[in-house]
Amino acid sequence: MTANAEPTTAARPPLVTVQGLKVAYDGGPLVLDGVHLELHPGETVALLGSSGSGKSTLMRSLTGFAPVTSGSVHVAGYDVANLRRGELRRLRADVGQVFQQFNLVGRLSVLTNVLTGALHDAGPVNLAGGFSAAHRRRAMELLDRVGIAYKAKEQARSLSGGQQQRVAIARALMQNPKVMLADEPVASLDPKLSHTVLDLLQRIAREDGIPVLVSLHVLPLALRHSDRIVGLRHGEVLVSAPTAQLSTEQLAPLYDGDDEEGED
Template identity: 50%
Template structure:
């Protein structure tokens, strides 16, 4: 973690989100320091993506409050939300690149919030931005791929392009929603190493959702575990064991097993009762 500045950059208080009768988040409290790398862990449907979308202002809370980069997110106008999102970049599991565009142009689209009017083609972007985009591609190890179509790249390479595009926003916060879920283990390690290095070099705050416990322990400063929309674990990774982290998932198993046992015992009791009556 960047030790020079630890003031909260994200503060979430009592966050609850309901979609109709379904509760996606419940009474979530979370504070993230500037320069911290926080990993969200939990089963599918535990609320990880919903939490990230709230931080980016893509969802409004049913209850509670969010303060991001000094802005009270739920009170912002659409114009102010767009301004906030320009400082909060997001990368996704499926990369969200435009397949027919070159790698360089995909990266350049990350600067659109700083420009007025549409841009069609690499050469319609200012020279300074083209140089900046090439610099980011060099940083992620893909400078030689700048003029190739993005659809020709491997999954790991496409995710590195997505990281370079996010850096074009000049963000203060990077949100990553399952960024390595569709990658092989080697590519996953490369992508997480890159994210970690960029965070350290730039003092960038990272909040990343993952399924892989080993990656979370290896690359995060802190792990926040979610289950059924509630925070069930929030602790630094230093000294944390894999078995301790697995409790985020394991707490579901005993309940399921207990219900199965109870059902089996009830069935046996019913059969015994019927047998006795017969």
């Protein structure tokens, strides 16, 4: 799927708004310095930057795992910097996350791994006695959507890397998320599988009307599978523009030289 097939997404009110965000850990130097970001329903935004640029910290700030030193972070109606513990749990249930290492329980079935995405609303009775029939139907529907329903009864560890990542995406969708975050979701996959996974994430954004923020290192993947690109360097936004307006040459300064050791 090519980028920018749906130019109307940015006209819709953002579901994520970050303004002037500064983040420092334990009184140390700033990891993020004055970052602005908006994510609109239905769009896929590629987050670029080399190691130490602050990509992972920015993602963590959206779910309250990184301190907001100053500025503001609003996600799906939550003021992240001012949430109590119970509110943080609800925020995190509303944000689906996909990781580089898949984070599946290898000995459990593919279906059970997807069902764990519903743990936030399963309740103590269901946790003790198993998930409801409605949850199981939903999980099978999601496995069918990502193309691996036929693997439902197999152990997750028996699947290929690309298949495991699709299970992880189905698990995130099981939460009925309002926002999706994908942190280097194709870093351990070959190029063909990378395109497949990113195409799936972009289709989910458009079909479900939710924003997807995906952290990437490979420029051609970002240029092909995103509607907008935000580039960080040394904790600051160096690039923020629609993908159609950018080229590899314009994005190259994000990777000039080596970033200092620090948070990715």
